Amino acid sequence: MNENILNKLHIANAVEFMKNYMEKNSIDLTVTSPPYDDLRNYKGYKFEFEEIAGELFRITKKGGIVVWVVGDKIKNGNKSLTSxxxxxxxQEIGFNVHDVMIYAKKNTPFMRSNAYTNGYEYMFVLSKGRPNTFNPIKEPTVRSGMEMLVHNKGPDGKNKKVLKELKKEKTKSNIWYYAVGLGGSTKDKIAFKHPAVFPENLAQDHILSWSNEGDVVFDPMCGSGTTCKMAALNNRNYIGVDISEEYIKIAQKRLNNTLGRLFA
Known part of the structure; x- marks a missing residue:
C-alpha cells in the first residue's frame, strides 16, 4: 500500500487516481454511491462506469468487497434499470454478486401519482472471490427462551414439535432501514451542501460487516466524506477521492471535526 495516499482525501479523477497511485490487490473494502443516471448535478463530473469498475476489480484484494449503492432513474414512466x-x-469482469441488499428509506419525499412511492435503493455486495471477512450485525429476536417448535414436518402434514431454544438475537436480514435527511443521514449540517448524502449508519454497518480494524476502506467518489468519516471512527484506514474541490473541502471539515473529537 502506498502510505502517501492513506488516511487522506484527494482531489482527482477516480479512474486516473486508481491507475496512477493504487496498487493491485491493495483495498479491503470499497463503500460508495456513484452519480448514476445524471440524477443530480455533480459539478460537471463525467461518470466513467466501466473504467471505474475495471479499476475497482484490479485494486480490490482477493476476498475483498465492493459495496455499490445505486438506484434507477424514472423517465416518462420507465425505469432505467441502471442498477x-x-x-x-x-459480474462479467470477475466480481461475484455476493448479495443484493436493499437500502430502505424510512422517510422518502418523492411521491409518484400513478405508482407506489419508491422507498429503496440497491446495495450490491460484490466480492473478489470468497469474502475474507463477515462480521454479521445482530438484532434482538421478538421472543427468546425455550419453546416447543415444529421439527421435521413430514409428508402427512402433522406438526411434530420438540423443545428448542430461541436465541436472544439473530443476524439481520439483507433489508436495512435508515432515516434520511438531517438527523437521519447525519447531524453534520455541512454535509448537505452535497446533493446526495447517504446515511452514516449505512456506511458504518457495511464497514463493520465486511472489514476489520486496521483494514483499508476506499471511496472513489467520496462526496461529503461519509464513508471516510465512518472508517476513521471505527479504526479503519481510509482513502477518499473526489474530482470536486468543493466536496473535498466539505468532507475534510467533517473529518477534522470527527478526528478532533476522537483525540480531544
Whole structure:
C-alpha cells in the first residue's frame, strides 16, 4: 500500500487516481454511491462506469468487497434499470454478486401519482472471490427462551414439535432501514451542501460487516466524506477521492471535526 495516499482525501479523477497511485490487490473494502443516471448535478463530473469498475476489480484484494449503492432513474414512466446493468457488468469482469441488499428509506419525499412511492435503493455486495471477512450485525429476536417448535414436518402434514431454544438475537436480514435527511443521514449540517448524502449508519454497518480494524476502506467518489468519516471512527484506514474541490473541502471539515473529537 502506498502510505502517501492513506488516511487522506484527494482531489482527482477516480479512474486516473486508481491507475496512477493504487496498487493491485491493495483495498479491503470499497463503500460508495456513484452519480448514476445524471440524477443530480455533480459539478460537471463525467461518470466513467466501466473504467471505474475495471479499476475497482484490479485494486480490490482477493476476498475483498465492493459495496455499490445505486438506484434507477424514472423517465416518462420507465425505469432505467441502471442498477442491474451495473451489477451484470461487475459480474462479467470477475466480481461475484455476493448479495443484493436493499437500502430502505424510512422517510422518502418523492411521491409518484400513478405508482407506489419508491422507498429503496440497491446495495450490491460484490466480492473478489470468497469474502475474507463477515462480521454479521445482530438484532434482538421478538421472543427468546425455550419453546416447543415444529421439527421435521413430514409428508402427512402433522406438526411434530420438540423443545428448542430461541436465541436472544439473530443476524439481520439483507433489508436495512435508515432515516434520511438531517438527523437521519447525519447531524453534520455541512454535509448537505452535497446533493446526495447517504446515511452514516449505512456506511458504518457495511464497514463493520465486511472489514476489520486496521483494514483499508476506499471511496472513489467520496462526496461529503461519509464513508471516510465512518472508517476513521471505527479504526479503519481510509482513502477518499473526489474530482470536486468543493466536496473535498466539505468532507475534510467533517473529518477534522470527527478526528478532533476522537483525540480531544
Amino acid at each position: 442491474f446493468k451495473h451489477a451484470l457488468h461487475f
